[in-house]
Amino acid sequence: MSERVPIRVVVNGELHESEVEPRRLLVHLLRDDIGLTGTHVGCDTSNCGACTIHLDGEAVKSCTVLAVQADGAEVTTVEGLARNGQLHPMQEAFWEHHGLQCGYCTPGMIMAGVDLLKRNSDPSEEDVRHALEGNLCRCTGYHNIVKAIQSAAHAGQGAEVPA
Amino acid sequence: MSVSQPPETRGNGWVGQAIRRKEDPPLIKGQGNYVDDMTLPGMLHAVIVRSPEAHATITSIDKAGAEEHPTVVAVLTGEDLAAELAGPIPMVWAPPGVEIKTPEHWPLARGEVKHVGQAVAVVVGTDRYAVADAAEEVIVEYESLPAVVDPERALEDGSPFVWDDFCTNQTHEWAIAGGDAEGALRDAEVVVERRIVNHRTAGAPIEPRSSIGDPRGDGATLYSSTQIPHIARFVLSGMLGMAEDKIRVVAPDVGGGFGAKLQVYGEEALVLAVARRLGRPVKWTETRSEHMTTSHHGRDQIAHVTLGADREGKITAWKVRHVCDLGAYFQILTPFIPELGFPVAGGCYAIPNIKLEFVGVFTNKFATDAVRGAGRPEQTHMVEVMMDQLAAEVGIDPVELRRRNFIAKEQFPYETPLGIVYDSGDYHGSLDKLLEHVDMDAFRREQAELRERGVYRGIGLSTYVEVCGLAPSRAVGPQGVGLQAAFWESAVVRVHPAGSATVYTGTSPHGQGHDTGFAQIAADRLGLDPANVEVLHGDTDQGPMGWGTYGSRSLAVGGESVGRAALKVQEKAKRICAAMLEAAPEDIELADGKFQVRGSPDKAMTMVEIAGAAHIPPQELPTDIEPGLEETSFYDPENFVFPFGAHACVVDVDAETGKVEVVRWVAVDDCGPAINPMLIDGQVHGGVTHGIGQALYEQIVYDDEGQLVTGSFVDYALPTASEVPMFETDRTETPSPVNQLGVKGVGEAGTIAASPAVVNAVTDALKPLGIAYMNMPLTPMRVWQAIEEARGRGGGGPARTEQGRDVGEHGTGAAGSGPTSPGEGGAL
Numbered sequence: 002m003s004e005r006v007p008i009r010v011v012v013n014g015e016l017h018e019s020e021v022e023p024r025r026l027l028v029h030l031l032r033d034d035i036g037l038t039g040t041h042v043g044c045d046t047s048n049c050g051a052c053t054i055h056l057d058g059e060a061v062k063s064c065t066v067l068a069v070q071a072d073g074a075e076v077t078t079v080e081g082l083a084r085n086g087q088l089h090p091m092q093e094a095f096w097e098h099h100g101l102q103c104g105y106c107t108p109g110m111i112m113a114g115v116d117l118l119k120r121n122s123d124p125s126e127e128d129v130r131h132a133l134e135g136n137l138c139r140c141t142g143y144h145n146i147v148k149a150i151q152s153a154a155h156a157g158q159g160a161e162v163p164a
Numbered sequence: 165m166s167v168s169q170p171p172e173t174r175g176n177g178w179v180g181q182a183i184r185r186k187e188d189p190p191l192i193k194g195q196g197n198y199v200d201d202m203t204l205p206g207m208l209h210a211v212i213v214r215s216p217e218a219h220a221t222i223t224s225i226d227k228a229g230a231e232e233h234p235t236v237v238a239v240l241t242g243e244d245l246a247a248e249l250a251g252p253i254p255m256v257w258a259p260p261g262v263e264i265k266t267p268e269h270w271p272l273a274r275g276e277v278k279h280v281g282q283a284v285a286v287v288v289g290t291d292r293y294a295v296a297d298a299a300e301e302v303i304v305e306y307e308s309l310p311a312v313v314d315p316e317r318a319l320e321d322g323s324p325f326v327w328d329d330f331c332t333n334q335t336h337e338w339a340i341a342g343g344d345a346e347g348a349l350r351d352a353e354v355v356v357e358r359r360i361v362n363h364r365t366a367g368a369p370i371e372p373r374s375s376i377g378d379p380r381g382d383g384a385t386l387y388s389s390t391q392i393p394h395i396a397r398f399v400l401s402g403m404l405g406m407a408e409d410k411i412r413v414v415a416p417d418v419g420g421g422f423g424a425k426l427q428v429y430g431e432e433a434l435v436l437a438v439a440r441r442l443g444r445p446v447k448w449t450e451t452r453s454e455h456m457t458t459s460h461h462g463r464d465q466i467a468h469v470t471l472g473a474d475r476e477g478k479i480t481a482w483k484v485r486h487v488c489d490l491g492a493y494f495q496i497l498t499p500f501i502p503e504l505g506f507p508v509a510g511g512c513y514a515i516p517n518i519k520l521e522f523v524g525v526f527t528n529k530f531a532t533d534a535v536r537g538a539g540r541p542e543q544t545h546m547v548e549v550m551m552d553q554l555a556a557e558v559g560i561d562p563v564e565l566r567r568r569n570f571i572a573k574e575q576f577p578y579e580t581p582l583g584i585v586y587d588s589g590d591y592h593g594s595l596d597k598l599l600e601h602v603d604m605d606a607f608r609r610e611q612a613e614l615r616e617r618g619v620y621r622g623i624g625l626s627t628y629v630e631v632c633g634l635a636p637s638r639a640v641g642p643q644g645v646g647l648q649a650a651f652w653e654s655a656v657v658r659v660h661p662a663g664s665a666t667v668y669t670g671t672s673p674h675g676q677g678h679d680t681g682f683a684q685i686a687a688d689r690l691g692l693d694p695a696n697v698e699v700l701h702g703d704t705d706q707g708p709m710g711w712g713t714y715g716s717r718s719l720a721v722g723g724e725s726v727g728r729a730a731l732k733v734q735e736k737a738k739r740i741c742a743a744m745l746e747a748a749p750e751d752i753e754l755a756d757g758k759f760q761v762r763g764s765p766d767k768a769m770t771m772v773e774i775a776g777a778a779h780i781p782p783q784e785l786p787t788d789i790e791p792g793l794e795e796t797s798f799y800d801p802e803n804f805v806f807p808f809g810a811h812a813c814v815v816d817v818d819a820e821t822g823k824v825e826v827v828r829w830v831a832v833d834d835c836g837p838a839i840n841p842m843l844i845d846g847q848v849h850g851g852v853t854h855g856i857g858q859a860l861y862e863q864i865v866y867d868d869e870g871q872l873v874t875g876s877f878v879d880y881a882l883p884t885a886s887e888v889p890m891f892e893t894d895r896t897e898t899p900s901p902v903n904q905l906g907v908k909g910v911g912e913a914g915t916i917a918a919s920p921a922v923v924n925a926v927t928d929a930l931k932p933l934g935i936a937y938m939n940m941p942l943t944p945m946r947v948w949q950a951i952e953e954a955r956g957r958g959g960g961g962p963a964r965t966e967q968g969r970d971v972g973e974h975g976t977g978a979a980g981s982g983p984t985s986p987g988e989g990g991a992l
Contacts, residue, residue: 022293033292038201039194041419043370044452048877051370079194092192096184099842102850103675104191105371105419111192126890133885137877139370139420140675142849142914143885 008072012037013081021068028052028063030071031078039079039108043137050136053109053116054078060116062135079108082115091115091153100149102140110136114150123154176757178684178694182842186694187679196417199374199389204445207376208237209292210435211299212448213285214457215277218313218528218870219326220306222275225285229301236289236298238442242272248437250405253430255494259646264336264524267327269493271403271430271437277306278326278492279530280872281457283430288438288446311528311870315489316466318525326492326526335490335524338503342581343517345472348481352472356557360549361939362542364464364489364864365857366456366874367535368882369674371419373459374449375432377439383410384436391421392428392712393672395649397704399428399496404436411436415702418674422854423534424459425674426714427495453875461864462535464489465502465542471550472517477560479569481517482510484546490524491531498531499524500647504539507584511547512591512629512808513569518581528870534714536854537912540630541919545940548626548920552927553937562924563604566595566627577901586629586806587900590834594896595627598810598832601892607814615932620817621827622929625810626921632909633720633805633902651717652800654708655725657686657733659793661779663772664696667729670710671722672702676911677843678718682726684839685905689730690737691757691771708796716807716909719839724903725799731904732795737774740793743785744769744777805900807908809833811852813921817929822948824860824926829889831917834896835910844910845893851914852891857883858915859922863941930954 005020010030017035031037031054042064043051052064055077082089091114094100101107110133117124117132124132129147138146190196227239242249253269273284285302289295310324317323318333326333349355376387383406390396393413401408418425431448439446450459465488472481488502502522510518537544551569555562570591571578578586607623614621634640637650654670667686671678678701683694690697700706710722738752741759745752751762760768769777777785778793814828831848838844861881865873874880899906919940926942927935933954938946 024293029292032201033203037194038198039196041198041371042200043372043419044877046452046876046878049370049452079192083193088192095192096188099185099846101188101191102677102846103369103371103420104187104196104417105198105369107191108194130885137370137882137884138850139368139422139854139882140850141846142851142853142888142891144849144888144891145846147885147890 006069008069010071011075013077023067023069025068026064027066027068027071030068031063031076037078037080041105041108043105048137049106050109050113051106053112053136055112055116060113079111082111089115090156091150094149094153094156098145098149098152100141100145106136106138110138110146114153117150118154118157122157124151126151176688176691176754178687179839180837181684182840183680183684183694185677185680186683187677198371198417198419199376199387200449202376202387202416204376204378207445207447208288208290208442209295210286210288210438210446210448211295212283212431213287213299213302213304215273215280215282215284215306217277217306217308218280218311219309220277221309222273222277222284222304223307224305226303227285229303230287230298233289233294233298233301235291235294236287238288238438239285239302240438240441241285242270242274245272245437245441248404248441249433251403253428254399254402254496255498256496256648257500257646258648259338262336262338264499265327265330267493271434279528280870281454281530283434286434286438288442313527313529313866313868313870315487315525315527318527319487319523326528333526335499335526337521337523339521340506340582341519342583345481345483345517345519348517349470349472349483352480353475354473354554354557356471356550356553358469358550358553358937360467360469360546362463362465362467362545363940364461364532365535365862366461366864366880367422367424367459368455368880369420369422369424372450372452372455373425373429373431374447375435376445376447377435378445379439379443383412384440385412385414386432386436387414387416388432389418389425390415391418391425391672391674391714393702394670394704394710395712396428396432400433400436403433413704415672421674421713422536423462423538423714426534426712427460452877456864456875456880457872458530460495460531460533462532462538463542464532467542467546469546469550471554473554473558475558477554477558477565477568479513479515479554482515483519484509485521486523488522488524489527489529489532491529492526493531495531495533498533501532501534501538502542505543506582507631507804508540508543508629509582510580511544512571512589512627513547514571514575516581529866536851536915538715540912541855541916544628544630544916545920548628549923552624552924556936562625563595563599566625567592585803587803587902588898589629589806589808590896590898591627591808594808594810594832594834597894597896598812598830601830601894602812618819620819620929622815622817622925622927624813624921624924624926624928626917626924627810628917629806629808630913630916631804631806632716633801634715634717636801636803639804650800651711651721652798653721653725654710655722655729655797656707657726657729657795659690659733659771659775659778661775663770663775665690665692665698667697667699667726668707669699669701669722669726670707671713671718673713673718676713676718676847677840678722681719681839681843682723685723685727686730689727689734691754691759716911716913719907720805720900720903720909721799721801723839723907724905725797727905728799729795729797732797733793736789736793736795737771739789740774740777740785741769743789744783801902803902805902805908807833807835807910807913809913809917811917811921813925815922815925815929817926817947819951822944822946822951824942824947826856826887826889826922830892831914832894832896833910833913834898835913836900836907837897837905838895839907844895847910848893848914849891851912852918853883853888854915855918856888856922859919859940860942861887
């Protein structure tokens with residue numbers, strides 16, 4: 002057991018201070034230490050993207066980030082998207098367009114979708130598919146996920162999209 | 165008693181509507197409850213020490229190093245847990261008159277290992293990182309034994325045995341025949357033979373398996389990512405020597421299954437055994453590498469297919485000998501899965517003579533078992549691929565060839581030569597509808613133009629039929645094909661005093677949308693809104709025994725059971741309503757969401773009012789009406805159901821790299837009347853993608869020593885969003901006469917339909933190069949090699965290749981044999 006390192010991470014707007022082993026993965030800090038289990042682990046090798054979160058505003062795979070690398074950073078997880086009980090437009094779009102079945106890849110897909118729209122407010126189908134190459138879904142065949150993200154893009158036009 | 169917010173009763177007509185899913189809000193907010201999300205007080209973490217050897221004797225296990233870790237609580241071997249682990253993992257198929265060599269399969273190895281990844285010891289402690297460290301300190305010494313990996317070589321003389329005691333690697337042979345296939349083949353004007361390999365794949369749900377054993381008094385609860393909680397309790401009671409009433413199994417949110425969780429795994433018994441030994445909850449969650457290594461695989465069959473036909477393309481005989489790689493040990497259904505495809509042998513074609521032989525083989529690999537489709541994709545793949553091979557052989561268009569052989573609409577119910585009765589179908593109808601979307605003449609013109617520019621575009625059809633509604637117990641149980649199980653389904657419909665309802669189903673969904681679809685079924689029969697019908701499942705303490713979710717059975721058996729229980733409630737509600745309104749029960753009808761006197765719509769009660777009267781009668785009810793409003797159904801279907809459809813796949817093949825791109829997919833499916841069309845489309849999208857994955861990308865690969873090469877998603881290629889197109893879906897609706905809902909099932913249809921459509925499309929694209937047939941997966945390497953070989957021959961007509969073990973593996977087509985020479989190919 003190696004020496005523990007103190008870190009301060011703001012997660013969904015709340016400050017969390019803890020001491021972690023330097024090898025501790027950010028996803029385990031979020032799930033096991035802070036209790037935010039919406040971020041999932043699917044593959045351990047950064048292929049599936051179920052663990053996608055936003056670190057200082059950028060989508061990252063939290064199974065491949067050390068908790069100590071998030072020291073001083075702001076993290077947004079899927080639990081942090083809804084505001085005042087209102088679903089984020091991306092969450093609403095996934096529901097409306099049947100963009101999920103088992104729901105396991107969904108938090109990562111939603112976080113990847115929100116990240117894409119920050120960079121490209123009106124993505125083509127090809128843009129969406131390219132942006133999702135790091136997120137695997139076994140249930141939906143991606144069809145309705147692509148539709149949901151494009152729909153969220155249109156819903157978000159002119160509206161402020163949080164996170 | 166006042167009801168502050170009476171449930172809305174908008175009435176009938178919920179079935180058929182694409183309402184959005186009741187299960188989604190928690191899942192999109194990150195509030196799902198998957199097993200690995202759960203933390204119980206005092207919970208320990210388990211890591212399993214696994215064999216790096218494919219075949220070896222265990223000579224020693226040294227636990228001392230691991231036990232020294234300060235956070236480790238226990239290190240346990242199979243020997244240590246012999247008292248808790250009372251019985252091996254059962255295999256439940258006992259076909260009458262056939263001996264299946266069945267080795268004992270224990271959750272932890274006892275003296276020897278037979279495949280890479282076999283569990284040897286378990287390390288348990290308080291910190292999951294430290295436990296993983298400690299597991300590295302368990303020193304296991306092995307004496308290597310020769311491994312056998314190739315199933316055909318395993319059957320040859322001189323092969324090492326996986327099990328010396330059996331003195332053979334053949335597990336069993338099972339055969340079924342109808343008509344006289346051998347005679348018809350002798351008389352056939354055309355005989356086409358192919359060696360069709362349906363390679364090993366993984367279920368690969370994105371949620372890895374996870375299980376928690378939680379001891380309580382003299383019993384225990386298992387939380388597990390399973391498709392079959394009730395079966396798991398039944399099986400685990402035997403494996404742990406505990407009465408069923410002492411075991412509760414809960415399947416909370418389950419992140420996909422695809423057959424990989426239609427299983428009772430050693431780890432599920434193990435966490436319960438260790439939890440009981442230590443008196444604390446124990447969680448084990450597999451890594452992705454563990455999933456690829458020791459969650460069961462699917463397919464892995466080599467089929468020697470012989471088809472006989474006349475010159476007009478009418479098929480007269482279908483004969484297949486399957487060599488089925490079953491791995492080293494059996495899981496619960498392992499040797500039965502290939503045979504599960506037999507009801508749809510010959511597909512949707514009127515073939516009078518059919519003969520099937522299945523040979524099971526032990527190899528030093530993990531077990532195969534059910535993966536999405538389970539036996540039916542294999543049968544469908546070979547028959548649909550062979551249709552196109554025959555079309556090339558006799559020079560008839562594949563569309564026309566299919567039409568000449570379809571079972572006609574008027575022939576239903578249609579009994580196949582194997583004694584299976586197809587319930588209903590309209591195969592011409594689904595193909596007609598497909599061709600409304602796909603203009604074949606226009607496609608052929610476009611294809612010809614593209615070929616002139618060096619672009620290889622092809623189209624492939626798949627007109628499939630599958631068998632669902634598993635299952636009529638008399639057909640598959642002990643008195644049928646010999647499964648020591650039954651496959652009816654249960655449902656409880658309970659209307660609460662204030663008028664909302666709870667449904668418990670014995671099925672166990674993991675993405676299919678039962679909470680929504682089953683609520684629609686119940687709502688229509690109860691006069692309620694689906695928003696006020698909660699569907700529960702996956703907890704053996706909440707409802708009666710049920711048989712789980714697999715084989716596209718949930719709607720046709722489980723949904724039907726929900727409908728029947730809801731109708732029983734409706735009947736009782738009518739009697740209560742009649743008593744309250746002083747009318748005859750037979751005069752009460754449910755219309756517009758109200759129970760009303762026929763012809764007097766002003767005399768009516770809502771379900772809310774009836775529920776109140778059932779629980780707290782405002783006036784005396786007839787003595788033959790018991791209080792309460794709850795009914796149970798146990799429904800065992802009379803027959804299977806047979807969904808069908810027609811799919812078309814368009815591909816572009818890059819002749820320089822061998823890369824195949826799916827550019828268009830049109831799917832026309834018929835699963836009977838739609839309960840929720842949105843859910844059907846979703847199942848088709850995912851199912852087709854699964855089939856595309858197998859056809860083009862996915863393959864479990866072991867090397868010659870039995871080491872798994874594809875142990876992660878780095879090596880095992882699931883399709884990404886960039887590998888599939890938007891899907892064009894349409895439906896025909898041919899009701900099944902088997903159940904009241906008329907429904908069939910759609911969870912596996914896309915997967916079953918897809919792989920031959922892809923293979924046929926690639927074959928069509930490469931026809932100008934003289935490539936007649938290739939086995940899956942059609943990876944760029946395989947396709948490129950085939951193109952290079954063909955170009956080396958100078959292109960032109962199909963190559964003649966000797967029938968042998970490599971035929972069809974490396975691109976060039978297997979030649980036709982029998983009375984005719986290989987066809988000229990190409991011409992359509």
